[in-house]
Amino acid sequence: MADEKDTASKAGTEAPAPARPEGATGSPAPAAAPPSGYPPMTPITPGGPAPTVKPTPRSNTVGPGIRASLEKKPAEPEGAVSRRSFMKWTLPVGWVAFSAACTSSLVATARFLFPNVLFEPPQAFKAGFPGEYNVGEVDTRWKDAFGVWIVREADGFYALIAVCTHLGCSPNWLAAENKFKCPCHGSGFYRTGVNFEGPAPRPLERARIVLADDGQILVDKSVKFQQEKGEWDKAESFLKA
Amino acid sequence: MATAKPPQPFLTRTWEYITETQIWRSIFRHGMPSTNRNRVLVVMTNVFLHLHPVKIRKSGIRLKFTWCMGGLTFFLFLVETFTGLLLMFYYRPTVAYAYMDIIDLAEQVPLGIMREIHRWGAHAMVITVWLHMFRVFMTGSYKPPREFNWNVGVILLVLTLLLSFTGYLLPWDQLAIWAITVGSNMARATPLLGHEGPGAQLLVLGDVKMVHAGSDARFALLGGRFVGEGALLRFYVLHCVGIPLVAGILMAVHFWRVRKDGGISGPV
Numbered sequence: 001m002a003d004e005k006d007t008a009s010k011a012g013t014e015a016p017a018p019a020r021p022e023g024a025t026g027s028p029a030p031a032a033a034p035p036s037g038y039p040p041m042t043p044i045t046p047g048g049p050a051p052t053v054k055p056t057p058r059s060n061t062v063g064p065g066i067r068a069s070l071e072k073k074p075a076e077p078e079g080a081v082s083r084r085s086f087m088k089w090t091l092p093v094g095w096v097a098f099s100a101a102c103t104s105s106l107v108a109t110a111r112f113l114f115p116n117v118l119f120e121p122p123q124a125f126k127a128g129f130p131g132e133y134n135v136g137e138v139d140t141r142w143k144d145a146f147g148v149w150i151v152r153e154a155d156g157f158y159a160l161i162a163v164c165t166h167l168g169c170s171p172n173w174l175a176a177e178n179k180f181k182c183p184c185h186g187s188g189f190y191r192t193g194v195n196f197e198g199p200a201p202r203p204l205e206r207a208r209i210v211l212a213d214d215g216q217i218l219v220d221k222s223v224k225f226q227q228e229k230g231e232w233d234k235a236e237s238f239l240k241a
Numbered sequence: 242m243a244t245a246k247p248p249q250p251f252l253t254r255t256w257e258y259i260t261e262t263q264i265w266r267s268i269f270r271h272g273m274p275s276t277n278r279n280r281v282l283v284v285m286t287n288v289f290l291h292l293h294p295v296k297i298r299k300s301g302i303r304l305k306f307t308w309c310m311g312g313l314t315f316f317l318f319l320v321e322t323f324t325g326l327l328l329m330f331y332y333r334p335t336v337a338y339a340y341m342d343i344i345d346l347a348e349q350v351p352l353g354i355m356r357e358i359h360r361w362g363a364h365a366m367v368i369t370v371w372l373h374m375f376r377v378f379m380t381g382s383y384k385p386p387r388e389f390n391w392n393v394g395v396i397l398l399v400l401t402l403l404l405s406f407t408g409y410l411l412p413w414d415q416l417a418i419w420a421i422t423v424g425s426n427m428a429r430a431t432p433l434l435g436h437e438g439p440g441a442q443l444l445v446l447g448d449v450k451m452v453h454a455g456s457d458a459r460f461a462l463l464g465g466r467f468v469g470e471g472a473l474l475r476f477y478v479l480h481c482v483g484i485p486l487v488a489g490i491l492m493a494v495h496f497w498r499v500r501k502d503g504g505i506s507g508p509v
Contacts, residue, residue: 065262114455120467168422184423
């Protein structure tokens with residue numbers, strides 16, 4: 001560093017003096033003194049012979065001051081950050097920061113598509129008192145609002161989720177035929193929810209059904225019981241009367 | 242002095258006057274396309290025409306070779322854009338209004354056929370885009386150097402189908418709701434991104450599922466757990482803005498590459 005500084009300062013002091021070192025043969029020749037071998041410039045006179053004026057040749061080499069400034073690093077104060085070392089660190093940091101900003105913007109944009117609050121019917125609801133249901137009936141009163149049938153059997157209740165296990169349409173309860181029938185592709189289910197016709201691959205799902213503190217039936221669709229997983233034996237899939 | 246010119250007819254004089262005004266000459270920076278040079282300039286100085294080649298082979302306009310299916314598809318896209326824009330003046334994408342606005346468009350709004358034009362144009366566009374693809378396949382036009390444009394075309398085909406899919410929900414009748422219910426339920430089975438798809442059960446943090454019914458691809462598509470208000474609005478935005486925008490950009494690329502990859506209809 002001290003060596004550089006020394007030479008740089010030396011070059012700085014030498015630069016104004018046009019001391020021509022050996023090898024630096026040419027410098028931009030002034031127009032007033034063209035090199036020998038060229039005719040002197042003559043004024044153009046109308047009607048006269050066209051003068052053969054050639055542009056003065058330019059040298060490809062640079063002057064000593066410029067060369068020194070190219071070869072030597074410029075003088076800089078002690079402790080200052082050079083342009084090179086500045087770029088050496090800020091470029092990677094800048095690119096990393098830019099990439100991180102782009103990535104986080106993408107993630108944030110994707111997150112924007114997932115709302116925090118849904119204006120949908122709640123997953124759990126109270127379905128009245130057990131005495132309001134008739135034994136042996138499939139009750140359809142909650143189907144439109146919450147998508148659930150409550151079936152009252154002799155020994156208790158279960159809640160069937162009214163979503164066809166084929167492709168998710170809403171089946172209908174056909175009391176006369178004693179079955180659930182999906183209008184989309186014709187899947188049929190027994191009143192237990194077990195599938196017996198059409199493309200549905202598995203029985204309807206049951207929802208958690210318990211008694212609330214106030215004695216009403218509480219149905220919670222966020223807890224589901226699937227027959228093919230043996231979950232219909234679980235306690236809260238069936239409410240004993 | 243030169244001999245006096247015979248008096249020109251009025252229309253000719255008017256035409257000459259118009260074409261020599263600064264306004265005309267600033268818009269059309271070439272003469273009448275009566276010479277080859279001017280014909281080239283007509284194409285090259287027009288932002289819309291320059292997507293197309295300056296010259297085409299005579300065979301390029303033979304119906305037998307292209308069936309004009311790509312051109313018909315683009316024409317139908319323009320029809321859909323125009324009629325769709327008009328429909329947007331009346332249609333409100335909310336659960337409360339959507340179905341009634343469709344009825345209103347058919348029964349009360351003047352030119353009640355507008356929605357039918359849009360609907361039948363959409364059906365026709367799906368048909369023509371498939372036939373276009375069929376033709377391109379049968380003539381081997383997907384082969385190098387046209388393989389990139391084939392891929393652009395495949396994306397455009399998918400976008401056309403997505404336009405159909407998203408538009409299907411907007412009437413908000415039983416057919417629409419249940420068709421989209423069935424269609425979007427397929428997204429449940431998306432690998433990794435669908436909560437019933439393969440690999441989704443692998444994405445867990447401790448006991449917490451990362452991909453569940455409230456965070457999977459279907460949820461993002463519908464903006465909810467079932468086809469409701471959120472789904473209607475999302476499909477509307479995608480149908481009217483999102484997909485047409487992407488399709489328009491890709492169409493420009495598609496047409497331009499037809500020109501750059503050896504021109505329409507013919508061996509390279």
